[in-house]
Amino acid sequence: MRSNRRFDFRKFMRDKQEAALGYAVEFMPPPEAANHRAVKLGRTMMNLGGMVAFAAPLLSAAVMLVLSPVVGHAQTPTGQFFGQDENSFGNIINAAFLAFAALLLIGGAAAIGWGITCIWTGQSYVKQFVGGVLSFGFGAVVAAAWAISRGRTPPMPASLGQ
Numbered sequence: 120m121r122s123n124r125r126f127d128f129r130k131f132m133r134d135k136q137e138a139a140l141g142y143a144v145e146f147m148p149p150p151e152a153a154n155h156r157a158v159k160l161g162r163t164m165m166n167l168g169g170m171v172a173f174a175a176p177l178l179s180a181a182v183m184l185v186l187s188p189v190v191g192h193a194q195t196p197t198g199q200f201f202g203q204d205e206n207s208f209g210n211i212i213n214a215a216f217l218a219f220a221a222l223l224l225i226g227g228a229a230a231i232g233w234g235i236t237c238i239w240t241g242q243s244y245v246k247q248f249v250g251g252v253l254s255f256g257f258g259a260v261v262a263a264a265w266a267i268s269r270g271r272t273p274p275m276p277a278s279l280g281q
Contacts, residue, residue, distance in 0.1 A: 216268065224255060224259075226258075227252070227255035230250045231247070231252075234247030234248040234251060
């Protein structure tokens with residue numbers, strides 16, 4: 120059954136604007152105090168603070184680029200990426216795989232620990248255990264891929280092939 124009340128879009132927008140303005144209300148002094156030196160100074164300081172908050176990311180990026188050494192940039196003075204060693208990029212990829220596998224294994228342990236905590240507190244715990252086991256499993260796969268990429272055989276239990 121349809122209601123006879125119509126949706127008033129103008130009222131809806133007016134209410135939304137009033138709600139939004141509730142967060143950004145500026146203190147308006149009485150007209151006789153508006154020209155007072157302390158009020159003007161406070162307003163100027165607020166405007167400067169807003170400008171600094173706006174410019175802070177740009178200033179920090181510029182200072183980082185200016186003050187960082189040349190080695191910190193993408194290209195070294197010799198004109199080669201990653202320095203003189205031609206295997207540097209491969210070593211970086213291998214280190215990233217190893218770090219990712221370690222993060223997955225640590226995350227799996229943390230999730231299982233959180234699941235145990237949830238059991239103690241009487242909360243649901245199945246998602247934590249499933250996530251922990253899947254994280255452990257995927258971490259093991261990534262660690263095996265890392266070992267294979269280094270030319271090693273992945274560590275396996277001796278009783279697995281018997």
